[in-house]
Amino acid sequence: MFDTPNREASVSQTDIKINARDVQVFYGDNHAIKDVSVDIEDKTVTAFIGPSGCGKSTFLRCLNRMNDTIDICRVEGTILLDGEDIYDKSVDPVQLRAKVGMVFQKPNPFPKSIYDNIAYGPRIHGLARNKAELDEIVEKSLRRGALWDEVKDRLHAPGTGLSGGQQQRLCIARAIATEPEVLLMDEPCSALDPIATAQVEELIDELKQNFSVVIVTHSMQQAARVSQKTAFFHLGNLVEYGETGQIFTKPNDPRTESYITGRIG
């Protein structure tokens, strides 16, 4: 499944950040994810595409155990992060989520100031030794989130007072302020205009230097632009997973082809 012919096998082994095997997810009786196995590489952008309701968000939420907060949700199978089972009893989901950050489909800024929104993660994880360091983290995160210029004069205004697109960039900045190793983004650009989208895509490209990024998107163009690997989900199944270029030019599965060309919607 994992094919990077230009690298040696031993290197590629350590390059796998997340290794999911036979993952099943149930919402009560609803079998939402069926037998999904996927290897997500380090320092790569992986795109999840597929029609609405096929389970992209559900699978993404498995990767940092956000599904734990849904009572009726049950996850089976194994998911390894750096070789460690994240569903193991000894793993603290709180620590896991500090390593695997998440940006949600709908912007959800806290009803606090812009500054406090960004500083929230660094504060609870003790990333800054003093106020100056915290200020620096906030500024750097806002810059990377392409929001700094718009809000630098009103850092203490409420985050809920920003426009939808600004709120989404605030949430992205908030997620990268904690320096996660993996960043999960659920349709981060669905509320953004083309300029902000381009900025976020640039940010994703930059994040790839250090992190592994998983992005859910409904835009084929976006998936093609930002990702190196693409996974196509359909009705809870992982239909095809491979190099983005190959998925978009010569997919192996007829379902992938129909989706990309717009016949499954």
Next chain:
Amino acid sequence: MPLLWLILIVLGIAAAGYLLGRGRALASVGGDRRALHSLPSYYGANVALKAVVPAVLLLLVWLLAQPFYVNSVVSGLIPDSEIAEGSSRGLVLAEVRRTADGLDAAVAAGQMDEGFAGNAGADAAEVTQKLKDAGQIVTSQITAPILRAAQEYRVQNAAGRLWMAIAVIAVAVLGALWGLRETSAEFRARNVVETGIRALLIGAASIAILTTIGIVLSLVFNTVEFFRLYPASDFFTGLNWAPSFSGRGGASDLGVLPLLWGTFYISIVALAVAVPIGLFSAIYLSEYATPRVRAVAKPMLEILAGIPTIVYGLFALLTVGPLLMTVFGKEGLGWMQAGTAVMTAGLVMGIMLIPFVSSLSDDIINAVPQALRDGAYGLGATKSETIRQVVLPAALPGIVGAILLAASRAIGETMIVVLGAGAAARLSLNPFEAMTTVTAKIVSQLTGDADFASPEALVAFALGMTLFVITLGLNIFALYIVRKYREQYE
């Protein structure tokens, strides 16, 4: 004819009007309902409304006006000689009414025949005796003029009621005919019915508002009356509450401060109990409890809200008071003289308020969007961090509103205070002493044979007014905060 029958007849006319109107509308277009402006039922409803509304209005007006008319007629029959020294025309009229009711009841029970009861020449003494035999309450010997007046009263009332029935039924029939006459294919029945329904709803709302205004006005007038008899400055700044009940000494001290202090002290103790427990249980129920626990625990907690406050009062008097006595009383720490104290009432009132605080807070915490919690969890926050730093700050304005509403309930509470806190008005800091509150004193000033024109009784209105202003202020403040909070997520 009894009132119930009259109302049933009017409703019957309306029902018949409904069917006729509906039928007539359909008939006017040969059964093709598409040719009608409105649905057939609207034509029926239009007829029914026109039958009921004017008839019922007339009925109400008649019921209100008839006693005035009859009283003025009967009053003319009573010679001034009948009004004893120290009495008044009103008291004599009351006696007339009593006699008339007695005659009515005796006739209804078959102990007296109508001919005798209405006999203008009947002997007053004989009637008195017969009434007494029939077990009717008669104050003293009925005099001849009073008997005549009572008989006239019965005649007038019977006539009034008969004419009322005739008039109301006539109006109902005329209304129904009017509605039927209007019925034709082009008639916009739907619009008329909609307007009628709106008028009905406005009427209901204005009754509620007018009653409120009426209550407030009566409070205001009586308060003004009180301040004419007792200086307002003494009332608001007096440190002593000592009404004299004889009314002759005139040496009443009516300072409100000890009562206000008691009210606030007991409310603060109550809130100190209710707010932490209520809030924590709300957090547990909304954030930690499994659905199954929640399904059991929440209704159980809300049962507390259904217990009548007098039961809490008994609980304070018979359980909590003695319990506190064993710890803080003479055998224990020696701080407490008797079971009734600020602490007793405050604790029990706090228990009463727990479900109030918890169920309001629970609703408010649940209204915080799940997306905010997800956001915090997604950044690696623990459950308690999420609750403390994200959920509670978001819910805070609503929770403050809930607490203020609880406070205004605590301030208005009476039974627990009467039974749990004692009756002594006192300015003291010791929570183990008996104290009393504004509401409890309103009760004690008005029970017993109070003279309603004396400052000792009128002070109740001033106290009520003070309380009303305070709770109104608190409620407005609470609503303002709650409303502001609501806008946050919309």
